[in-house]
């Protein structure tokens with residue numbers, strides 16, 4: 001069963017071919033980071049135009065690398081939600097066109113479920129029930145999975161996503177874009193306890209997140225409460241490193257505590273972590289330590305499958321195809337996620 005996956009929900013144009021939901025034949029990710037860097041964030045209009053220019057060469061490259069003839073594909077899977085609407089529309093229109101042209105079934109993939117699917121794909125013995133944390137640039141959500149493709153929302157961010165906070169704090173510190181890897185790099189070797197930053201945990205049992213307070217705390221710490229943007233001096237390398245380490249530690253502490261609560265409240269002992277921020281080494285290390293102490297199992301995809309890619313889309317497509325959940329050419333993109341359950 002060969003499934004072609006297409007992913008264009010944010011700023012990566014990606015295509016992949018997965019065999020039997022288990023094996024990657026080829027994966028191509030064209031990153032738009034260079035285009036968005038000078039804006040310190042993704043500019044939606046630039047993103048959709050870049051997808052338009054890149055999608056066809058990316059798809060051709062993946063077919064060539066995999067050595068697959070389109071006639072041998074079983075189906076085409078595409079991310080239809082959530083994400084930037086202009087970006088999603090490029091992938092969805094492209095996938096529909098291929099489905100029509102090649103006479104293949106179309107599979108509508110939810111981007112967040114695809115991030116979670118990356119955990120199942122990389123850990124074939126992983127089986128529900130489990131708690132999933134999706135922690136990316138657009139989302140920070142905890143889910144209960146009783147079945148592999150059915151996620152019930154337990155909690156989500158009430159303001160910024162964790163990845164968005166990494167990006168914004170990196171911008172405050174002048175560390176460049178994307179912020180997550182830049183902060184991780186700057187924090188290496190610095191003492192995370194040299195500076196104290198808040199951990200916003202909300203109510204005692206809350207599984208929701210809030211990261212806007214810590215971002216403001218970093219801004220005030222670096223520039224004071226009244227510094228106009230024009231007066232701001234770039235922090236020294238030592239300050240950058242200490243603030244980066246303290247920030248990373250605080251975000252990681254919050255994510256770990258929320259996972260601990262979710263597992264305690266659901267009575268489960270398996271945790272699957274995915275999304276761009278799941279590539280963070282300190283998060284991986286601290287969750288692994290906590291899991292060992294608490295007696296749970298924690299899994300992550302390898303780092304290249306944490307950030308946006310089409311392997312996870314094709315892999316989830318294989319699951320949908322097995323369940324007969326084929327969509328029609330009427331399907332359209334949606335900026336919003338599925339209604340919470």
Ligand code: KG4
Nearest residue numbers: 136137138163180181276277279280307308
């Ligand atoms: O999953 P993803 O590629 O796109 C979305 O679906 O949002 O996640 C991108 C986010 C960015 O905010 C980026 O800064 C963050 O993931 N990220 C990281 C790391 N690598 C990427 N955050 C912390 N540490 C990292 N190593």
Ligand code: ZN
Nearest residue numbers: 136275276308
């Ligand atoms: Zn993503």
